[in-house]
Amino acid sequence: MRGTRAVIDLAAIRANYRYACELAPAARTMPVIKANAYGHGMLEVANALAPLAPALAVAILEEAVSLREAGVTSPVLVLEGVHDAAGFAEARVRDLTVMLHDAEQISALAASGVPVKAWIKLDTGMHRLGFPAADAGRVVDDLTHRGLLVDKPVLCTHLACADEPGNTHTRAQLRAFAAATRGLDLPRSISNSAAILAWPESHADWNRAGYMLYGDSPLPGGHPAGEPLRPAMRFEAELIALREIAAGESVGYGARWTAEQPAVIGTVAVGYGDGYPRHAPDGTPVFVNGRIAPLAGVVSMDMITIDLTGHDDVSVGDTVELWGDRLPIQKVAAAVGTIGYELMTRVSERVPKLYLNG
Ligand SMILES: *Cc1c(COP(=O)(O)O)cnc(C)c1O
Secondary structure, three states: OOOOEEEEEHHHHHHHHHHHHHHOOOOEEEEEOHHHHHHOOHHHHHHHHOOOOOOEEEOOHHHHHHHHHOOOOOOEEEOOOOOOHHHHHHHHHOOOEEEEOOHHHHHHHHHHOOOEEEEEEEEOOOOOOOEEHHHHHHHHHHHHHOOOEOOOOEEEOOOOOOOOOOOHHHHHHHHHHHHHHOOOOOOEEOOOHHHHHHOHHHOOOEEEEOHHHHOOOOOOOOOHHHOOOOOOEEEEEEEEEEEEEOOOOEEOHHHOEEOOOOEEEEEEOOOHHHOOOOOOOOOOEEEEOOEEEEEOOOOOOOOEEEEOOOOOOOOOOOEEEEEOOOOOHHHHHHHHOOOHHHHHHHOOOOOOEEEEOO
């Protein structure tokens, strides 16, 4: 078998979840397992966390339905909500909680003829989804008087810049949310991972922890609150060939990388078909036998090439770590010009997952 795989440590995910809870002891912390648990496998992560967590969150109805079909009975929040009467009917049958963020959804909810469990999203400055924050009281009254809610709703907002400690936009969003929800006797939810780590003043009745569960901090540059997090995914592949090339020879498609001196090139069995980013530049780090080696040449669909000049201890069959415990995903993401969220989420179906500590 090809050695390309994602090794997922469920104990790390549980430990990271417990850490998110410890950082906000007064809050209930909801694991966010959308997008296949950020590439880690939604059902496996749901089963690992359901016994510890008061509820789970996904982005879309289809994800929530797969949880239910797999027998997950925890409360489940659908963060983007549903958009038509059939969606509300399905949410009701599956006992899901849906996010309400605009008037069209409320019309569809009324048309579905059944009340639902809902959270209400308020726009405090991200301007992506949410009722104008100042309308909070009016929206709650309207839903309550029309009998459209099963339970008390949670009032929710999402922060645009929580990954920048001290950011003034975040301060303004927190003030706007406090002003809009003042006097309403309802639970509140503000924090994502970055806010759980860096904005204790944002911790509320419910926190929504996504990325940090998977073992990296969304805060760039090693914020101390992120240090206890344990990487949950080791993305690895096998070194399948080694060759010596002369100075002036080039490697891979487009001959992008050229040896300035005699070089040793290793070919590794992972490519963009596995979710390794095709736009990774030369120099993107990989980890082999205790050392970092740089990418050398364009990423192919099924292979990458790395510069192993001076690595005397490597041989065909060795395991290469693309990211994981020894090579933080944040370093790879920085080299590639993206964020760890995108790298982990894109690991493709072709890559088998091996679960530890299930
Ligand atoms: C994805 C998402 C989260 C989790 O964000 P992280 O940065 O991964 O912790 C929280 N809230 C909402 C509304 C989301 O869509």
